[in-house]
Amino acid sequence: MPTAMLVALGGGAVSALLYVSVLFAGVGALILGYLAPLPLFLVGLWFGVPATLIAGGLAAVLVLSATGGLLGPLGYVVTGAVPAAFVARQALLARSTAKGDVEWYPPGLLLLGLTGLGLVAFFVAVLLALGEPGGLEGVVRRTLQGMARQLGAPGDAPPPPEAFWLAPAMPGFVVVSWLVMTIVNAALAQGLLMRFHRNRRPPMRLVAMELPGWVVLAFAGASAAAAVLPDGLDFLALNVALVLSLPFGLAGLSVVHAFANRQSAKVALLVGFYLFLFLFGWPLLLMVGLGVIEQWIGLRRRWARVGPDQEDE
Incomplete structure (x- = not known):
């Protein structure tokens, strides 16, 4: 059997095992569930889309056998197999330049493609919840109320759905969390392949990521719409803005990395910085703002021209 087929089948089996481990091992195995797409990314970035589809298809069948219902494999396909196949396809696209060099698909456009997948998933959820009272926002509020009821003391009345002020933004946060999980798994897979010299494309450096200018206008438009549109439409605009904030958050991080590259104590x-970021959380908002500023000023390009050992005149 060809190596690609063996790796695809093995990757699919491992991915399915990691995914269903959360169902049988509980919250303690949650980190394993987050890593479930990692084998798919390894397969895809090594052998391409066909191998990814084989691995994802086998994993979906195994998840179906383990759970006995369609919800488990559907969730696996949407959150793991589809993003892995998309990343494998786009990341391995390349063309020859006039100078004979190989030009790979830009990381910034790959990030925007993943962001687009997140927006599609959000709007599909909105459509599926149209028949529910209050739409998707109502579903989120009632879900949070049910969770509060389970976590509260017996006999205590749970807060009403209106008490959950964060509910309108929850779909956007969920999508961003999923996209971050996807990006981390893809980065880990590329790093592992490079470690064992099995990577097909060179590394995608965060400091080299570029976003097209229209993304700023889309993000600004969605943010403004969330502030002025009436009920219902403001919910849609708010979550679109939250999802679109992810590329700017990473652009802000790329500025931090570019600054660190100029310092002797880079590591x-x-x-x-990352310890501070994860301990407090709120600096993420600063990263989004820094990413927007980067689009207009181009700090990384200025620092790259000056170089780490020169003065910025």
Whole structure:
């Protein structure tokens, strides 16, 4: 059997095992569930889309056998197999330039493609919830109320659905969380392949990521619409803005990495920054703002021209 087929079948089996581990091992295995797409990304970035489809198809069948229902494999396909196939296809696209060099698909456009998948998933959820009272926002509020009832003391009345002020933004946060999980798994897969010299494309450097200018206008438009549109439409605009904030958050991080590259204590600076980021959380908002500013000013390009050992005149 060809190596690609063996790796695809093995990757699919491991991915399915990681995915269903959360169902049988509980919350303690949640990290394994987050890593479920990793084998698919390894297969895809190594052998391409066909191998990814084989691995994802086998994993979906195994998840179906383990769960006995369609919800499990459907969730697996949407959150794992589809993004892995998309990333494998786009990341391995390349063309020859006039100088004879190989030009790979830009990381910024790949990120925007994933963001588009997140927006599609959000609007599909909106359509599926049209028949529910209050639409998707109502579903989210009632779900949070049910969770509060389960976590509360017996006999205590749960807060009413209106008490969950964060509910309108929850779909956007869920989509962003899923996209971050996807990006982390893809980055881990590419890093592992590079470690064992099995990567087909060179590394996708965060500092080299470029976003097209129209994304700023889309993000600004969605943010403004969330502030002025009436009930219902503001919910849609708010969540679109939240999902579109992800590329700018990563653009802000790329500025931090570019600044760190100019310092002698690069590793210590980045470790301290990420610890601060994950401990407090709110600096993520600053990263989004920094990413928007980067689109207009181009700090990374200026620093790249100056170089780490020159003065910025």
